[in-house]
Amino acid sequence: MKTRLRDLMLFFLLGVFLLIYPFVFTQAFYQHIMIMVFMYGLLAISWDIMGGYANLFSFGQSAFFGIGAYVSTLLFLHWEITPWLGMVAGGFASGVVGIIISYPTARLKGHYFAIATLAFLFVVQIVLENWKFVGGAQGLTLPLTEQSSFWKFQFRESKIPYYYIMLFLLGLGFLLAKGTLNSRVGYYLRALRESQEVAQSLGVNTAKYRLMAIALSGFLSALAGTFYAQYVLYIDPSSVISLNLSVEVVLISVFGGCGTIYGPLIGTVILIPLTNLIRASLGGAGRGIAYMVFGGIIILICVLQPDGLIKLFERSKKAVRERYDVT
Amino acid sequence: MTLLEVKGVTKRFGGLTAVDDVSFEIAEGKILGLVGPNGAGKTTLFNCISGLYRVNSGMIVLGGRDITNKPAHIVCRAGIGRTFQIVQNFERMTLTENIMVGAFLRSRGKKQAAEKALEILEFIQLQEKKDVKARNLSPPEKRRLGLGMALATEPRLLMLDEVMAGLTPVEIDGVLDLLCKIQETGVSIIVIEHVMRAVMAISEKIIVLDSGKKISEGPPEEIAHDDKVIRAYLGKSYAGG
Amino acid sequence: MDDLIVVIQLIINGLQIGLLYALIAIGLTLIWGVMDIINFAHGEFLVIAMYIGYGTYAFWGICPILSLPAALLILGILGWLVYRFAIARVLKSENLLSQIVVTFGVSVFLQNLLLFLFSGDYRSIASDPWIKGNVTVNQLNMNIPELVISILSLLVILVIHLFINKTKTGKAILATALDRETAQLMGINTDRMNQLTFVLGIACLSISGILLPITTHVSPYSGFLFAVLAFTIVALGGFGSVLGTIIAGIIIGEVQSFGGFLVEPSYKYLCVFLLYLFVLVIRPRGLFGW
Numbered sequence: 133m134k135t136r137l138r139d140l141m142l143f144f145l146l147g148v149f150l151l152i153y154p155f156v157f158t159q160a161f162y163q164h165i166m167i168m169v170f171m172y173g174l175l176a177i178s179w180d181i182m183g184g185y186a187n188l189f190s191f192g193q194s195a196f197f198g199i200g201a202y203v204s205t206l207l208f209l210h211w212e213i214t215p216w217l218g219m220v221a222g223g224f225a226s227g228v229v230g231i232i233i234s235y236p237t238a239r240l241k242g243h244y245f246a247i248a249t250l251a252f253l254f255v256v257q258i259v260l261e262n263w264k265f266v267g268g269a270q271g272l273t274l275p276l277t278e279q280s281s282f283w284k285f286q287f288r289e290s291k292i293p294y295y296y297i298m299l300f301l302l303g304l305g306f307l308l309a310k311g312t313l314n315s316r317v318g319y320y321l322r323a324l325r326e327s328q329e330v331a332q333s334l335g336v337n338t339a340k341y342r343l344m345a346i347a348l349s350g351f352l353s354a355l356a357g358t359f360y361a362q363y364v365l366y367i368d369p370s371s372v373i374s375l376n377l378s379v380e381v382v383l384i385s386v387f388g389g390c391g392t393i394y395g396p397l398i399g400t401v402i403l404i405p406l407t408n409l410i411r412a413s414l415g416g417a418g419r420g421i422a423y424m425v426f427g428g429i430i431i432l433i434c435v436l437q438p439d440g441l442i443k444l445f446e447r448s449k450k451a452v453r454e455r456y457d458v459t
Numbered sequence: 460m461t462l463l464e465v466k467g468v469t470k471r472f473g474g475l476t477a478v479d480d481v482s483f484e485i486a487e488g489k490i491l492g493l494v495g496p497n498g499a500g501k502t503t504l505f506n507c508i509s510g511l512y513r514v515n516s517g518m519i520v521l522g523g524r525d526i527t528n529k530p531a532h533i534v535c536r537a538g539i540g541r542t543f544q545i546v547q548n549f550e551r552m553t554l555t556e557n558i559m560v561g562a563f564l565r566s567r568g569k570k571q572a573a574e575k576a577l578e579i580l581e582f583i584q585l586q587e588k589k590d591v592k593a594r595n596l597s598p599p600e601k602r603r604l605g606l607g608m609a610l611a612t613e614p615r616l617l618m619l620d621e622v623m624a625g626l627t628p629v630e631i632d633g634v635l636d637l638l639c640k641i642q643e644t645g646v647s648i649i650v651i652e653h654v655m656r657a658v659m660a661i662s663e664k665i666i667v668l669d670s671g672k673k674i675s676e677g678p679p680e681e682i683a684h685d686d687k688v689i690r691a692y693l694g695k696s697y698a699g700g
Numbered sequence: 701m702d703d704l705i706v707v708i709q710l711i712i713n714g715l716q717i718g719l720l721y722a723l724i725a726i727g728l729t730l731i732w733g734v735m736d737i738i739n740f741a742h743g744e745f746l747v748i749a750m751y752i753g754y755g756t757y758a759f760w761g762i763c764p765i766l767s768l769p770a771a772l773l774i775l776g777i778l779g780w781l782v783y784r785f786a787i788a789r790v791l792k793s794e795n796l797l798s799q800i801v802v803t804f805g806v807s808v809f810l811q812n813l814l815l816f817l818f819s820g821d822y823r824s825i826a827s828d829p830w831i832k833g834n835v836t837v838n839q840l841n842m843n844i845p846e847l848v849i850s851i852l853s854l855l856v857i858l859v860i861h862l863f864i865n866k867t868k869t870g871k872a873i874l875a876t877a878l879d880r881e882t883a884q885l886m887g888i889n890t891d892r893m894n895q896l897t898f899v900l901g902i903a904c905l906s907i908s909g910i911l912l913p914i915t916t917h918v919s920p921y922s923g924f925l926f927a928v929l930a931f932t933i934v935a936l937g938g939f940g941s942v943l944g945t946i947i948a949g950i951i952i953g954e955v956q957s958f959g960g961f962l963v964e965p966s967y968k969y970l971c972v973f974l975l976y977l978f979v980l981v982i983r984p985r986g987l988f989g990w
Contacts, residue, residue: 189800236981242796243738247935248980250928251973258970316563316572323560326549332531333509333541335564335612375924379804386801420816427809431802435789438798 150299154292161412163291167363169404170298171356174305175377176385176396178352181309183382184390185321186345189242191378192233192249193353195256196226198372200354201361202260205272208284215285219358223351230350234343250375257373271368274361285362294363301359305352310393312348321345325391383430389440398441403429462487462647463508463616468517470500470507477503479671480517485616485664490638490648492662492679494655496691499668501651502544505618509541510534522615536564540614542605544621544651550594554585557593557604561611575611583607583637599626606637617641617648623657631657659683667691709840710957716850718953722946723853723908725930725937726860727901733877733940734897735791740803741782742930743923744810745902749775749909750918751818757825757913764910771906779902782806783895791894807923814920824917845914856907857946860900864942873897877940925969932976937987944987951975 154163175193182188203225204218213221237248261269280287287293312318323331324338332338361367388399403426410422437443463485470478478500485491493501506512508519510531519527526534540561549557558576559569566572580586583603588596593604602622609617619638623631631654638648638661652658658665659679667675667682669691675682682688724746731739752771753764790802864870875883876893884890916922933952937944952972959971979987 183797189797236977240980243732243800243939244935244980246800247738247931248977251932251976254928255970255973255977258967258973262964262966262970315569319556319560319563322552322556323549326551327547329511329531330543330547330549330608331560333511333535333543334561334608335532335535336560337530337532375928379808383801383804383808386797390797417816420812423812424809424816427805427807427812430805431786431809434798434802434805435786438790438793438795 154295160291163295165405165408167291167295167298168408169400170295170302171359172381172384172404173397173400174298174302174356175353175381176388176400177302177305177309177393178349178356179381180385180390180392180396181312181352182345182349183385184392184395185313185318185325186342187242187325188342188345189246189382190249190349191246191375191382192253192256193349193381194372194374194376194378195253196230196350196353197357197360197377198256198260198367198369199226199229199350200357201367201372202266202272202357203354204358205274205361205367206266208274209272214283215358215362216283219355222354222358226350226354226357227347230346231343234346238339238342253373253375253378257369260369260373267368269369271366271371274365276365286365294359298359301355305355306393306397308348308352313393317341317344380426383426387430387433387441389442392440392442395440395442398445402441460487461485462522464518464520465504465508466518466520468504468507468519469515470503470512471515476671478507478514481668481671481673482517483666483673483676485647485649487615487647488642488645489664490642490650490662492658492665493649493651493668494653494658494665494682495668495674498670499691500671501668502620503671504668505541505620505649505651508534509539509618535612535614538613538615539618540609540612540616541618542602542609542620542622544624546598546601546605548593548596548601548604548608551592553590553592554580554596554604555589558607558611561608564612579607579611582610582640584633599630602626603634603637606634610641615646617646618651619648620651621653622650623652623654626654635661705840706961710961711954712840712842714954714957715950716846716953717956718950719850719853719857720908720912721926721929721933721953722949723856723904724926725933725945725949726857726942727904728930729934729937729940729942729945730864730873730877730897731901732934734873735787735894737787737791737799737803738931738939739898739901740800740927741807741810742905743925743927744807744814745775745778745923746905746909746912746926747814747918747920747923748778748810749906750912750922751814752906753910754823754825754913754918756910758823764913767910768907771910772903775902775906775909776899779899780895782902783898787898788891788894807927811920811923818920820920822917822919823913825913843915845911849908849911849915852911853908856904860904861942869896929969929972932972936976936979941987948987 153166157163175197178196179190179193182190200219200222203222204215207213207218207221208215233252237245240248260266266272274286277284277286277288280289280293320331320336320341323334323336324341328338357372360372384399384403385396386399387403388397389395407422407426410425411418414421433441461484465484466482468478468481469476481500481504483491493504495501503512507514510526510529510533513528517527518525521534521537521539524537526537529537549560555573555576558579559572562572562575562579566575577586577589580589583606585600585603585607588600593601596604602624606619606622623634626634635657638650642648650658650662662679664677665679665682666673667685667688674687674691675685677685724742728739728742731737749771752767752774756762756767756770757764786802786806790798864874872883872888873893873896875886875888876890880890883893912918929952933948934945936952937946937948955972955975956968960968963971
């Protein structure tokens with residue numbers, strides 16, 4: 133089919149672009165932006181698994197992110213375990229925490245669930261701020277290695293290795309999410325999003341699948357958390373367990389369109405570079421203005437196209453197809 | 460062979476007793492009609508049997524296995540499929556996807572589920588709309604879809620809640636036809652209905668509920684002449700004729 | 701005997717905090733009750749009022765309470781604008797997600813607007829000698845500014861309660877909250893009720909906001925904590941219930957007071973949130989919720 137070929141070509145071009153990007157845009161700043169795009173992209177996809185597929189609007193994404201960051205960092209600082217293993221450990225820790233949290237919140241719907249996740253986020257933040265073992269409010273610093281080391285996950289000379297690693301992680305997350313969506317799990321999640329009662333009456337153990345969504349979401353976010361820790365080499369409760377981060381992730385996903393694979397990615401690709409560029413070009417007042425624009429765009433999309441930007445793409449694709457296609 | 464036994468089931472909501480000590484049985488491959496005025500407790504009874512409500516007392520046994528108060532997905536797994544009075548499909552999913560959700564229960568993978576879904580779509584005569592989103596169907600088609608979804612779980616007992624509401628006589632005949640075909644495969648059916656001629660035509664036995672209590676049970680001809688039933692539906696003045 | 705004094709002291713402190721929180725949370729619960737929207741920008745409106753109160757004292761040396769008319773006006777207009785251009789349209793779309801998210805968009809926008817206008821510095825007038833003052837009754841120590849705030853909060857809460865239950869407009873609002881369709885059938889302009897409730901809810905914040913700089917510092921980020929506490933209170937008391945909000949507010953205040961004392965001051969909010977999560981397990985709808 134012609135459209136299939138065209139889609140494949142687009143993917144290929146996109147792939148090539150992403151692969152050669154760091155060599156075309158050699159300034160660290162531009163590489164940093166893309167790295168952030170990838171990281172937020174992974175976060176957005178993982179949020180969407182809970183929020184878009186299973187209808188669990190959570191503002192606790194940052195907690196999973198932070199748990200991943202802390203677990204891998206602690207494992208490295210105290211037992212010199214390579215952050216790669218730490219990443220997986222962090223992922224599992226996050227998944228477990230997610231499962232634990234899902235029990236008290238199982239009967240909550242919509243708004244109530246969202247607020248419970250807020251409370252949960254603050255609980256995690258306060259606990260970490262007061263726990264000496266994890267550095268309290270001072271946080272943890274990762275020691276600089278003398279040379280770049282793959283196993284220690286630190287690269288001194290340039291950002292390029294970070295770029296490819298994060299791209300890889302994003303790809304991994306994307307494939308996992310896509311695989312899930314297309315499988316039995318995906319069908320069940322979409323069903324329980326529409327109507328829990330009907331799904332249950334068709335034999336779907338809704339509680340079990342909700343849990344799966346939460347665990348997977350937590351796992352992926354934790355991966356991003358470990359990456360962040362290695363990228364910045366310093367973590368503290370206010371930066372990795374932050375409501376700001378959670379909110380950004382939610383807003384980006386909603387902007388792009390949740391419940392689809394591509395929606396959150398579209399949101400990330402547009403909003404992250406936008407805010408970063410505005411912030412950088414306007415100096416001191418930049419942060420304020422960048423996020424004012426961000427907030428304004430969110431309001432606009434909610435008012436004009438609540439289903440997200442991806443709906444607009446689908447509509448225009450349809451319109452184009454209807455005009456030019458005979459098939 | 461008795462398939463389902465309902466013994467002394469009672470369901471209360473605060474001060475209101477919606478289902479009051481109701482007992483009945485249905486054998487394999489039989490069709491049972493469940494009728495009664497609005498608010499009699501028919502749907503509540505369904506919800507008790509299918510696991511959406513917990514009962515206050517009583518027992519429900521399916522094929523010798525006690526399924527009282529088991530969660531709905533376990534009851535479905537045990538072999539009960541049902542539809543809902545207010546039609547509920549998965550609106551944003553296509554017809555095929557809707558049925559696949561049910562089909563996954565007894566299928567090993569996506570491919571098998573998809574094949575099964577297609578079979579069912581053909582059976583309920585909606586295969587032409589297999590890629591249409593459920594919300595774009597007409598109400599009668601939505602009801603047929605609901606039936607198909609329940610069928611996909613390969614139930615031993617099918618419970619249909621007002622599946623013929625709002626249908627034209629021709630459409631009703633179509634549904635009756637489907638139900639007969641389903642019965643031929645050995646599946647038992649309980650139908651809640653207000654469309655009297657349909658219930659009378661298809662049921663071997665009818666149970667009448669009024670205000671939560673079972674007031675009559677028997678073959679259609681007897682029920683039609685039962686004083687208690689006439690009183691429940693039409694009031695005292697019509698009875699005892 | 702000493703222990704008793706300590707306990708009573710804690711109770712009084714908790715009461716004071718609780719009443720303040722309750723006043724902040726009341727707007728939230730009204731908005732939810734009538735419109736089914738959680739105003740996640742609640743904290744930011746509060747901070748705007750805080751800046752107004754701070755500014756009046758810091759720049760003109762006027763007691764913050766006198767800035768009330770200005771605060772009411774500014775917040776009222778702002779509330780109306782936000783309702784008209786952000787919320788009204790989202791309500792019509794019936795998309796649950798955008799209803800949750802749009803107020804977050806407003807929150808991000810307002811917070812960064814404040815950041816842009818006033819920078820992120822923490823400002824405080826709490827250390828000014830004029831503001832301080834303690835009164836001691838029978839060994840019970842009470843901080844005057846905080847006392848004033850809590851008494852005013854109580855008064856305002858009572859006024860609102862009377863308004864909702866005794867005046868015609870108030871009852872119309874209540875009716876809309878209970879059953880929108882029937883209210884419409886009775887000839888109540890529910891859109892107007894929405895507007896009114898939203899503006900009213902925001903206006904409540906002006907009173908608590910202008911007085912807060914007396915006890916805490918002001919920054920664009922100050923709103924967060926109050927907002928989350930307010931959500932917790934509203935969810936605990938039950939969305940839509942004014943009485944629930946008051947009681948929950950007091951409970952939260954007491955938990956904070958005792959928690960900070962029994963465990964450790966930095967853990968006081970932890971106690972609050974843990975309590976909330978605990979209650980959720982038992983009663984998802986909150987104590988008095990709909």
